[in-house]
Amino acid sequence: MRKLPLFPVTMVGSWPRSNELLRAQKLKRAGQLSAAEFEKLADEAVLEVLRLQEKAGVDIVTDGEQRRDNFYSFVSEKLGGVKLMTLAEMLDIIEDKEAFEKILKTLDVPAYSLSNPTCVGKIERKTPLALNELQFLKKHTTKPVKIPLPGPYLLTRAMFVKEVTKKVYKSKEELAVDVVRILRDEIRELIEAGADFIQFDEPVLTEVAFSRGKTRTFMCASLAASGDPTKELEFAVSLINQVLEGLPPVFTGLHICRGNWSKDESTLLEGTYAPLKPWLERLNVKQLVLEYATERAGDAMAFGGKSLGLGVCNPRTDVIERPEEIVEMVEKALKLYAPEQIYLNPDCGFGTFSNSPVATSGIAALKMQAIARAAKELRKRNKSMNRSK
Amino acid sequence: MDELRFSARVTSRPDGQADVRVRKRSFEVGAPLTFDNAYDGITAVEQLLGSLGADLVNGLLNRAKKRRVEIDSAEATVEGELDNALMYLDVVGEKGTTAIKRISVRLYVSTFATAEAVKAVWAETLQRSPLANTLKRAVKLDISMKIAI
Numbered sequence: 373m374r375k376l377p378l379f380p381v382t383m384v385g386s387w388p389r390s391n392e393l394l395r396a397q398k399l400k401r402a403g404q405l406s407a408a409e410f411e412k413l414a415d416e417a418v419l420e421v422l423r424l425q426e427k428a429g430v431d432i433v434t435d436g437e438q439r440r441d442n443f444y445s446f447v448s449e450k451l452g453g454v455k456l457m458t459l460a461e462m463l464d465i466i467e468d469k470e471a472f473e474k475i476l477k478t479l480d481v482p483a484y485s486l487s488n489p490t491c492v493g494k495i496e497r498k499t500p501l502a503l504n505e506l507q508f509l510k511k512h513t514t515k516p517v518k519i520p521l522p523g524p525y526l527l528t529r530a531m532f533v534k535e536v537t538k539k540v541y542k543s544k545e546e547l548a549v550d551v552v553r554i555l556r557d558e559i560r561e562l563i564e565a566g567a568d569f570i571q572f573d574e575p576v577l578t579e580v581a582f583s584r585g586k587t588r589t590f591m592c593a594s595l596a597a598s599g600d601p602t603k604e605l606e607f608a609v610s611l612i613n614q615v616l617e618g619l620p621p622v623f624t625g626l627h628i629c630r631g632n633w634s635k636d637e638s639t640l641l642e643g644t645y646a647p648l649k650p651w652l653e654r655l656n657v658k659q660l661v662l663e664y665a666t667e668r669a670g671d672a673m674a675f676g677g678k679s680l681g682l683g684v685c686n687p688r689t690d691v692i693e694r695p696e697e698i699v700e701m702v703e704k705a706l707k708l709y710a711p712e713q714i715y716l717n718p719d720c721g722f723g724t725f726s727n728s729p730v731a732t733s734g735i736a737a738l739k740m741q742a743i744a745r746a747a748k749e750l751r752k753r754n755k756s757m758n759r760s761k
Numbered sequence: 762m763d764e765l766r767f768s769a770r771v772t773s774r775p776d777g778q779a780d781v782r783v784r785k786r787s788f789e790v791g792a793p794l795t796f797d798n799a800y801d802g803i804t805a806v807e808q809l810l811g812s813l814g815a816d817l818v819n820g821l822l823n824r825a826k827k828r829r830v831e832i833d834s835a836e837a838t839v840e841g842e843l844d845n846a847l848m849y850l851d852v853v854g855e856k857g858t859t860a861i862k863r864i865s866v867r868l869y870v871s872t873f874a875t876a877e878a879v880k881a882v883w884a885e886t887l888q889r890s891p892l893a894n895t896l897k898r899a900v901k902l903d904i905s906m907k908i909a910i
Contacts, residue, residue: 394910395873398833460836470798482836482869485909727871727910 373568373623374516378711378754379702379747380431382681384627384661385443385520385573386721387421387436387736388729397441397726414439415508422513424737429744432516432569432715435505442725443573444522444530445489450501451554453493453540454531459483462490465535479633485727491531493540495550501558506565516568521558523572523626524615525608527551530576548611555615563622571625571661572612575720577651578630580604582643605651616656625659625681626652630668632720635688635730637668644670653677663719664701665693672701674708683719684746685739688730692738698746699753711754716743778802794849810839810864816892817868817904824886830878833871840865864896865903872908879908 389397396413399405421436440446448456459476460483463469476483502519509517522530528551531537532544541547562570580601616624628648630641645652645662652660653676661681663669672682684701685693698716705714722736723729731739770782771790778789791802803811814837825832841864843849845857872879883906887893896902 391873391910477838480867480907482834482871482909484834484836485869485871 376431376516377751379750380715381429381740381744381747382432382518382715382717383425383430383434384717384721385434385437386723387438388723388731388733389438389726390417393417393438394726418508419512422509424733425740426513426515428737428740430740432518433509433513434518434520435509437520437721439505440726441487443520443721444526445487447501447522447527448489450497450499451495452498453491453495454489455492456487457490459486459488462488462533466533467535478639481728489531490533491537491540491547495554497554497557500561503561503565506562506567510566518569518571519562519567520571520573520627521555523574524548524551524555524611526574526576528611552611552614556619559615559619563620567622569623569625571627572657573627574608575629575631577605577608577628577648578641581647582630582641605648609651609654613656623659624657625661626655626657627661627681629663629720632687632724632730633728637666637688640668642668645673649673649675659715661717665719672705672708679713679715680705680709681715681717684716684743685718687718687720687722687739690735693742695742695745695749698743699749702746702750716747796846806841806861810841813864813866813892813896814839816890817866817886820886820890821868821870821883825882828882830874830882831872832874835868835870837866837868861900863901863903868904868906870906870908871910873910876908
């Protein structure tokens with residue numbers, strides 16, 4: 373990656389979409405707006421999000437996932453053999469309807485508002501997943517670019533809906549072989565095109581670790597009936613490492629959180645990273661992008677050989693964190709990490725699901741500004757500390 | 762006035778289901794209620810809850826159309842709670858009734874219209890809902906609405 377200042381400020385991924393863009397997304401899905409017309413509107417939206425990030429002082433930018441409906445289901449447009457199904461449609465085919473009803477009730481959302489990329493045929497890349505996002509950003513910014521991608525475990529688990537997928541793939545492991553191949557192809561192209569930071573989103577890992585015996589809350593089809601957490605985590609580690617094995621060097625991260633669908637913190641998962649630590653440390657990624665602004669995540673902990681994307685603001689609250697508070701959080705993390713190992717980011721995206729963002733664009737901008745101010749102060753302190761040494 | 766009366770003819774079948782005929786249409790209903798998730802039929806209680814949801818969802822969309830408020834879709838979840846389910850199972854010594862004591866409805870509306878416009882249409886819908894207005898005389902009826910894009 374290009375040279376960065378200490379405590380680089382970055383996003384996790386998404387930025388709230390404008391109503392105009394959301395309407396366009398709906399019209400495109402209904403076939404009433406062409407892909408080209410949508411992309412034109414999305415280009416404008418990305419430029420606005422880019423402008424807001426640059427103004428806020430973000431060091432590594434994203435495109436705010438403006439072209440995506442959410443962080444993973446957008447792949448259904450890019451992959452052959454994958455159909456975007458609303459939960460309302462899935463309720464007609466899945467066996468465990470009761471579990472899905474519980475999920476919907478917990479999320480307090482209608483079944484038509486959630487969509488899942490469901491594998492209905494042999495999967496293949498029709499177009500790259502995120503290369504267009506990177507190319508567009510590169511044309512319009514000189515800042516390093518982060519590309520968030522859905523991780524292989526998330527994709528495999530979400531896409532494998534046994535009632536329809538088993539006609540093509542006998543098992544999730546068989547589907548995973550193609551998922552890994554597709555992601556490797558994508559990453560190779562992203563590296564060639566100059567991606568600075570590739571982040572895998574694997575939020576479902578917390579579902580595996582923390583939701584045993586509780587109502588599952590993540591919209592991920594097969595997980596509603598998944599089994600042994602240890603086996604699931606082993607599977608996840610193996611897939612992520614297979615994706616990265618032997619690829620040209622690039623800065624990679626893995627983001628996990630405990631849910632970002634509601635401002636009601638009581639509906640979200642809770643637990644420290646301790647149960648996940650043995651698996652997270654075995655991942656061949658360079659950075660763990662973790663939420664810590666929420667108390668539900670517990671105190672910062674060290675992970676061998678990894679740098680930290682430290683979540684310092686909660687995207688779900690309207691209160692803007694004070695830079696001093698953020699500095700204090702970072703000071704605590706500095707007891708476990710060297711300054712050059714710490715990046716600053718929000719706990720998660722500001723608009724993970726396009727139709728139910730957890731923040732407004734205004735709040736997102738103010739929170740990123742607060743992080744950037746804290747980063748400035750930390751750089752100043754670090755400089756004077758080095759001088760005094 | 763005959764136009765104020767509505768009727769259905771319900772005929773039993775040997776398989777435990779009943780055929781319901783209304784005007785020129787028919788549908789089937791099963792047991793009064795069931796605690797068995799694998800039961801292969803739609804119970805009378807489920808029909809009632811579904812009917813209330815449909816009354817509100819379709820009522821809202823029809824009324825919105827009249828008022829030229831654009832609503833993309835609506836969905837309701839309807840939950841009913843029995844006073845004492847064990848009475849239905851003939852458990853000896855149980856007290857209470859098999860009546861539904863509470864029904865809660867959560868209605869989701871997908872729209873880009875203003876919240877004020879949707880709330881006004883929703884208020885009209887509730888005012889004119891045949892089932893909600895009937896049921897609220899008999900049970901505790903909690904109805905809430907959430908606007909989602």
